[in-house]
Amino acid sequence: MVFLDTAMLCLRIDGRTTQMRPDKMRILVTGGAGYIGSVTSELLVKAGYEVIVLDNLSQGHRAAVPAQAAFIHGDLADTQLLERVFAEHRPDAIMHFASHTLVGESMEKPFLYLGANVFNGINLLRVALEHGTKRFILSSTANLFGDPARVPIDEAVPISPGSPYGESKFMLERVLHWLECTHGLRYASLRYFNAAGATAERGEDHRPETHLIPIVLSVALGKRDSVTIYGCDYPTPDGTCIRDYIHVADLARAHILALEALERGSRVYNLGNGRGFSVKQVIETARKVTGHPIPVVVGPRRPGDPPVLVASSEKIRQELGWQPEYPDLETIISSAWEWHRKHPNGYSD
Numbered sequence: 417m418v419f420l421d422t423a424m425l426c427l428r429i430d431g432r433t434t435q436m437r438p439d440k441m442r443i444l445v446t447g448g449a450g451y452i453g454s455v456t457s458e459l460l461v462k463a464g465y466e467v468i469v470l471d472n473l474s475q476g477h478r479a480a481v482p483a484q485a486a487f488i489h490g491d492l493a494d495t496q497l498l499e500r501v502f503a504e505h506r507p508d509a510i511m512h513f514a515s516h517t518l519v520g521e522s523m524e525k526p527f528l529y530l531g532a533n534v535f536n537g538i539n540l541l542r543v544a545l546e547h548g549t550k551r552f553i554l555s556s557t558a559n560l561f562g563d564p565a566r567v568p569i570d571e572a573v574p575i576s577p578g579s580p581y582g583e584s585k586f587m588l589e590r591v592l593h594w595l596e597c598t599h600g601l602r603y604a605s606l607r608y609f610n611a612a613g614a615t616a617e618r619g620e621d622h623r624p625e626t627h628l629i630p631i632v633l634s635v636a637l638g639k640r641d642s643v644t645i646y647g648c649d650y651p652t653p654d655g656t657c658i659r660d661y662i663h664v665a666d667l668a669r670a671h672i673l674a675l676e677a678l679e680r681g682s683r684v685y686n687l688g689n690g691r692g693f694s695v696k697q698v699i700e701t702a703r704k705v706t707g708h709p710i711p712v713v714v715g716p717r718r719p720g721d722p723p724v725l726v727a728s729s730e731k732i733r734q735e736l737g738w739q740p741e742y743p744d745l746e747t748i749i750s751s752a753w754e755w756h757r758k759h760p761n762g763y764s765d
């Protein structure tokens with residue numbers, strides 16, 4: 417339920433009150449047709465922001481973009497297009513989701529990551545600063561920490577990227593640091609752990625899908641015969657890898673909080689649920705939620721998979737008052753299951 421109280425400039429979404437932007441701040445969302453970008457666009461629109469989505473649809477889906485958002489079909493490498501977008505829409509801030517996103521692919525095609533990911537981000541920043549847009553939020557990653565020195569992983573854990581993908585995000589973090597020094601850029605870098613779950617309208621539809629929860633659910637939908645567990649001999653209680661799953665709507669809310677906090681300075685946060693769940697726990701919970709036996713096949717370990725990746729998000733909790741609304745695994749998987757059941761072919765439906 418959404419109530420708009422124009423006198424108080426407050427928007428109440430599902431019982432929560434969000435401050436409205438009286439001036440309709442304009443946010444350019446790159447990659448806003450993708451999984452996390454589209455959910456963040458949905459929440460931005462609901463909170464009263466004006467949203468402009470730029471996406472080349474290499475992975476994203478036109479149907480995922482909220483109807484209230486402007487949509488520009490184009491590539492970040494197209495400088496002339498970026499010039500036009502900034503001149504026409506004059507965004508106040510940028511949320512930069514668009515990226516190549518696969519750790520494994522980055523080991524095979526490092527130039528796509530160390531090249532295109534970094535180049536596209538720098539291209540976007542250069543045009544933005546030339547047009548006076550000085551607020552920027554980067555989708556960074558837990559892969560910055562490779563095989564971390566300690567867990568839970570707070571912002572002081574030494575950075576040692578686990579792949580060219582993680583390195584490309586770290587390179588962009590360094591670019592942001594220097595552009596703050598040279599141009600007064602205000603930025604937030606949000607290092608997500610494993611995004612998961614869905615809102616009623618938007619869910620996860622990557623092609624190919626590499627994330628555990630949608631793969632497990634595709635078995636329950638009868639689209640795959642089984643799910644492969646990569647290694648059952650890790651030093652964890654049940655032998656399978658432990659990861660931190662954060663609900664995509666909780667991630668999206670963190671973006672809005674970080675955007676509002678940019679007035680008070682740049683910031684870097686690790687963003688996770690703070691609780692780890694093993695691959696076997698995910699599969700067991702999905703069995704409970706879906707009522708399907710979800711057969712498994714045990715395969716060898718994948719190179720570069722650390723046994724445990726769990727975030728400490730104490731810093732963003734303390735500084736911005738963020739906390740996950742959907743921390744438990746069953747709720748996260750249930751929301752994803754609802755969406756996948758309604759959209760068995762993803763956005764192709």
Ligand SMILES: NC(=O)c1ccc[n+]([C@@H]2O[C@H](COP(=O)([O-])OP(=O)(O)OC[C@H]3O[C@@H](n4cnc5c(N)ncnc54)[C@H](O)[C@@H]3O)[C@@H](O)[C@H]2O)c1
Binds near residue numbers: 453491558612622
């Ligand atoms: N999904 C996760 O668990 C996770 C974890 C950590 C970090 N991240 C980061 O979050 C961001 C979003 O991830 P996602 O899972 O939503 O990915 P996604 O692939 O669903 O979304 C990325 C979007 O960017 C678009 N895009 C890619 N290259 C582009 C380009 N050159 N120009 C214009 N558009 C382009 C794609 O079409 C897609 O819609 C990425 O930067 C990713 O690295 C994701």
